[in-house]
Amino acid sequence: MSRKFALWSIPVALLVFLLKLLAWRMTGSVALLSDALESTVNVIAAGLAYYAVRLADKPADSRHPFGHTKAEYLSAVAEGVMILFAALLVIREAIAALPNPHIEDAPMLGIGVNIVAAIINGLWAYALLRVGRRNRSPALLASARHILTDVLTSAGVVVGVILASATGWLILDPILAILVALNILREGWHVISESVDGLMDASIDAVTRAEVESLIAREMAGALEFHDLKARFSGAILFAEFHLVVGQNMSVGRAHDICDRIEHALETKFPGSSFTIHVEPETERKT
Known part of the structure; x- marks a missing residue:
């Protein structure tokens, strides 16, 4: 079950990324660009999670007598590092846009596309969370938490872009992008710290x-x-x-x-x- 969901995470992540990229192209919003940049991490992380779940399913052998299950922790740590990297990319784009913020004249269609992407993300994150908890899969749980953060990020971005467009305060767009990046940094650190606990053989709860x-x-x-x-x-x-x-x-x-x-x-x-x-x-x- 874990392997099946990990495999399907790859096309789902790719679809969401393309939708968010389309939303950015329609609006020119740096906040929506930051949301799309974070989704590139989802695509890479989905591939890593699938590989880790496949490896973790392998039975114990003479070289690995305790099995291969820690591969999922390594995948989750790698995902956390990529989340941090995505946050830094977002901050760079947002700072560059501060002197000259802009949004296209008709951003509502792009915002609608971004909302569709967020709904897909939310439904998939819920499914991953259920399967990850049932199977105690660190890789799937890390992906689910990351995607849920992505959903909240998308919601904040949509609200910010609508406010910036409605009020004319375009500076809200890059400022919101920076706030989004700070939230991404927090989630990345959380994913890394939990996975390191697993690698360090932390006691059960x-x-x-x-x-x-x-x-x-x-x-x-x-x-x-x-x-x-x-x-x-x-x-x-x-x-x-x-x-x-x-x-x-x-x-x-x-x-x-x-x-x-x-x-x-x-x-x-x-x-x-x-x-x-x-x-x-x-x-x-x-x-």
């Missing part, structure tokens, strides 16, 4: 941790306690390890059965994930 702890506690009947839980996501795969304390005289076979029961429950909740359980005697009990 509090809600997911509570789910894992609840499942372990529910399935550990016969054991005394568990402690030292460490867990992280690598793309859609959950990696977790913890210590399980059992009675001093419990047989290896029975302790193994408890571990199997816990692992089955966790794998049902988090398919494809990997768990390491270190069995300890009751002398290691911490409570």
